[in-house]
Amino acid sequence: MLTNTYIHIPNIGTTTERRIWDCGIKCWEDYVENHNMIKLPRTKKRLLLSGVEESIEQLSSGNHKYFARRLPMNMQWRAYRHFKEKTAYVDIETTGLSCQNDRITMIGIYNGNETKTFVRGIDLDKAPAELGKYKQIITFNGARFDLPFIEYEFPGTFDQIHIDLMYPLKKIGYSGGLKKIESMLGLRRSDETAGITGLDAVRLWKRYERGNSEALETLIKYNTEDVVNLEKIIRITHPWMIERELKVSKKS
DNA sequence: TATTGTACGTAGCAGATTTC
DNA sequence: GAAATCTGCTACGTACAATA
Secondary structure (H helix, E strand, C coil), X not given: CHHHCCCCCCCCXXXXXXXXXXXXXXXXXXXXXXXXXXXXXXXHHHHHHHHHHHHHHHHHCCCHHHHHHHCCHHHHHHHHHHHHHHEEEEEEEECCCCCCCCCEEEEEEECCCCEEEEECCCCHHHHHHHHCCCCEEEECCCCCCHXXXXXXXXXXXXXXXXXXXXXXXXXXXXXXXXXXXXXXXXXXXXXXXXXXXXXXXXXHHHHHHCCCHHHHHHHHHXXXXXXXXXXXXXXXXXXXXXXXXXXXXXXX
């Protein structure tokens, strides 16, 4: 989908992008070959062609920052497949909802193979370095919750593509919290964590602070299932997101 | 419960091109 | 050359909904 995206090019909006799609152009290389098919003002044509050539170059050199900066927030999901191998699925637990008054208790990071959990009082300060290894971050409601918390505690952590799954999922008909969407997609939790909510996560942390190490284990398991399920969710729904985007184009 | 980023719709403006 | 048209951008205000 990224290689058939044009709205990251300055002065190109959704109207022009849809006109390109409607001509049957499937990717940037296709556009470079057939750009004369598209009837556009000369200046815009020049801009578009050089923007497409630059995009091809930037993608082949793996420059995620180029796309992170230029893609609108609600379109970053289009980059998913191209940076899939360098993706961190991220979820945090905190003591409450306010990033000014509450604290992060743990940060879970899953890379598609293994999960690392960084815990306050043990190794939480190592989380930013781990996050820095990735080109793409995937969260649920992270734009309003996880990233502001992390940025508040560790300023300058993020320069990656950020896919906040909440918005594209909503567009394809999956609204509600993460647990609800997991259940809609048939994803199951383990017996130990089934039914645990965010509020319970706060309680588990307090029990751990009072000396209950089992509570920490449960909290880590809960957080791990969150990040692992993020990967499952995008793997299932990403094709639907693409399908919906192209369908909207055909309708208009 | 506090918080707040995002989507969405609308309006107005600017720039480029097309048409007459 | 002037007017019309098209398109993108920006700035609002409002509503929503999810997080622990």
